[in-house]
Amino acid sequence: MTAATMQRNRPSGFRISKRVLPYVLSLPALLVCIGILIPFFTSVVYSFQRYRLSQPWARQFNWGDNYISFFTDPRFWNTLEISLLYAGITVLLELLLGLGIAMLLQKRSTLNNFISIMLLMPLMTAPALAALMWKLMTNPGFGVLSYLASLIGLHDFRWASSPSTALFTVVLVDIWVYTPFIMILLLAGLRSLPTQPFEAAALDGVPRSFVFFRITLPMLTPYILTATLFRLLDSIQQFDIIYAMTQGGPGDTLTVFQVEAYLNFFQSTNVGRSAALMIILWAITYFLSNIFIKNWLRLRERARGQA
Amino acid sequence: MEHTSLLERILRGIALTLVVIFFMFPIVWIFMMSFQTNETILRIPPQLVFKPTLANYTALITGKLTTAAGTLDIAFMRNLWNSVFLSVTSVAVALLLGVPAAYAFARHKFRGSEDIAFTLLSFRFAPALLVLLPLTLYFQKLGLANTYIGLIWVYQLICLPLILWIVRGYFEDIPADIEYAYRIAGHSWFATFRKIALPLAGPGIAAAGLLAFIFAWNNFVFALVLASADKQPVTVGALAFITSSGIQYGQISAAIVLSITPTLALALYAQRYLVEGLSLGAVKG
Numbered sequence: 001m002t003a004a005t006m007q008r009n010r011p012s013g014f015r016i017s018k019r020v021l022p023y024v025l026s027l028p029a030l031l032v033c034i035g036i037l038i039p040f041f042t043s044v045v046y047s048f049q050r051y052r053l054s055q056p057w058a059r060q061f062n063w064g065d066n067y068i069s070f071f072t073d074p075r076f077w078n079t080l081e082i083s084l085l086y087a088g089i090t091v092l093l094e095l096l097l098g099l100g101i102a103m104l105l106q107k108r109s110t111l112n113n114f115i116s117i118m119l120l121m122p123l124m125t126a127p128a129l130a131a132l133m134w135k136l137m138t139n140p141g142f143g144v145l146s147y148l149a150s151l152i153g154l155h156d157f158r159w160a161s162s163p164s165t166a167l168f169t170v171v172l173v174d175i176w177v178y179t180p181f182i183m184i185l186l187l188a189g190l191r192s193l194p195t196q197p198f199e200a201a202a203l204d205g206v207p208r209s210f211v212f213f214r215i216t217l218p219m220l221t222p223y224i225l226t227a228t229l230f231r232l233l234d235s236i237q238q239f240d241i242i243y244a245m246t247q248g249g250p251g252d253t254l255t256v257f258q259v260e261a262y263l264n265f266f267q268s269t270n271v272g273r274s275a276a277l278m279i280i281l282w283a284i285t286y287f288l289s290n291i292f293i294k295n296w297l298r299l300r301e302r303a304r305g306q307a
Numbered sequence: 308m309e310h311t312s313l314l315e316r317i318l319r320g321i322a323l324t325l326v327v328i329f330f331m332f333p334i335v336w337i338f339m340m341s342f343q344t345n346e347t348i349l350r351i352p353p354q355l356v357f358k359p360t361l362a363n364y365t366a367l368i369t370g371k372l373t374t375a376a377g378t379l380d381i382a383f384m385r386n387l388w389n390s391v392f393l394s395v396t397s398v399a400v401a402l403l404l405g406v407p408a409a410y411a412f413a414r415h416k417f418r419g420s421e422d423i424a425f426t427l428l429s430f431r432f433a434p435a436l437l438v439l440l441p442l443t444l445y446f447q448k449l450g451l452a453n454t455y456i457g458l459i460w461v462y463q464l465i466c467l468p469l470i471l472w473i474v475r476g477y478f479e480d481i482p483a484d485i486e487y488a489y490r491i492a493g494h495s496w497f498a499t500f501r502k503i504a505l506p507l508a509g510p511g512i513a514a515a516g517l518l519a520f521i522f523a524w525n526n527f528v529f530a531l532v533l534a535s536a537d538k539q540p541v542t543v544g545a546l547a548f549i550t551s552s553g554i555q556y557g558q559i560s561a562a563i564v565l566s567i568t569p570t571l572a573l574a575l576y577a578q579r580y581l582v583e584g585l586s587l588g589a590v591k592g
Binding site (some may be wrong): 021022023025026028038042043101115123125144180184189226239243261271273274279280296303304 | 316319326327330331335336337350403420426427429430433437440442445460461467471524525528543546561563567581585586587
């Protein structure tokens with residue numbers, strides 16, 4: 001039923017309340033969130049200020065200085081590089097793994113359904129606690145993974161505490177937590193695909209690789225895009241796993257955007273630099289989320305259509 | 308049906324086994340560690356067979372850890388209570404605010420409705436610290452620093468978008484004709500909302516609430532920034548464990564087990580709705 005017919009047919013006597021009603025219903029939710037918008041604008045202001053909590057008297061506008069200094073700041077380039085690297089590696093590996101697992105579980109059977117439910121458990125574990133679990137397992141003294149590594153000849157594998165393997169370790173934890181996310185979305189996607197093209201291809205004896213690249217992948221693309229962008233948005237902002245595991249260390253090996261901003265704020269109390277970092281990260285996520293929302297809406301309409 | 312060769316079936320079986328081992332092993336291992344004494348845990352190679360002990364759990368629950376060096380207080384039960392309280396209240400508030408708003412967005416296309424809905428959605432994707440860091444300074448001025456009210460307010464950033472967008476989908480699935488027929492019979496919009504829309508969207512609302520609870524429970528950064536020890540939930544509290552002296556690895560494991568059990572149990576209970584919830588209503592399971 002369209003809005004026009006609803007208006008024509010609605011009972012009389014509700015004219016005013018009907019127009020105001022939706023605002024009344026959504027206002028409280030909105031008000032709560034507006035309180036959150038104020039700090040956002042504060043962040044913008046801070047990012048144009050020289051502002052250190054340790055020297056409040058020296059607080060003043062320095063306009064673009066925080067941003068301009070980034071160009072010559074190796075620590076900033078390290079932050080940018082490690083954030084992009086982290087997001088790129090985790091999302092790519094999770095996508096490949098998630099797609100693979102979803103295809104293994106595609107056929108509806110009791111065992112497959114049971115496994116797909118079991119695989120949800122890492123995803124439902126708090127990422128900070130997941131990092132803690134892996135920290136216990138990679139402890140050099142008693143960690144079971146350190147022991148297993150020594151069995152295959154890696155006797156002094158330092159996991160998160162060595163600069164050369166820290167990224168590998170946090171990526172591993174991220175994969176453990178978030179692969180099921182991609183898997184479960186793609187599994188839902190795979191199972192919602194129409195069966196006719198596949199039956200036709202099987203009748204014609206079309207090779208499996210052809211079916212995969214020319215039928216499955218194109219039809220699955222909206223799901224893959226949504227899942228990938230969703231994960232990219234979260235992954236570029238990853239904080240919990242990295243902070244719980246290494247607090248950005250060793251050294252500045254893992255100072256991704258949010259960790260670096262947190263350390264800037266609370267350790268070096270450099271509010272201005274911290275805010276400028278967050279604004280840059282926000283710009284990146286804003287760009288990504290616009291692409292994401294377009295894809296997400298398309299999928300959402302399709303899902304509503306099925307209902 | 309497609310024909311699968313024996314070799315392919317074996318390969319699939321091996322692949323699935325590896326997948327299950329990789330994703331299940333950490334949970335199983337931490338679960339086992341939580342029933343071990345420090346001596347067993349520190350033994351190399353790691354023990355698969357051991358005499359289970361409940362000492363770690365009793366230490367956490369009584370809050371007293373007796374060691375050779377003396378008695379140590381553990382505040383973990385406080386963290387657990389904070390997690391329960393913060394998550395339950397945040398979800399209750401989010402449902403109270405979010406369900407009427409979701410109904411408004413689903414049923415009435417009013418001016419700015421889509422903009423408002425998308426603004427709420429965008430909170431889900433903005434970097435948390437962008438808002439949290441200035442908020443710490445504001446909260447100190449407002450006296451909201453380290454209060455439950457301040458935390459519950461900020462937790463709306465997680466719970467509200469989720470509830471709004473999922474519940475909106477469920478309201479949209481209810482044919483408007485049903486509500487309309489009820490209105491024609493002379494009932495007010497509120498009666499229609501309460502007697503028709505709410506019960507029909509009920510399962511969806513419950514599922515959205517459960518998911519919001521899981522996300523609130525699993526949140527780490529909000530409480531890390533805004534709460535000190537006595538208000539911290541388990542995610543932050545358990546992390547403090549690993550650095551505090553005297554706490555043993557078995558107790559950390561037991562704390563982790565106690566902290567993840569509620570969300571895992573809820574997830575298994577609500578798994579039918581997880582796909583839809585995780586994709587904010589974009590994909591149906």
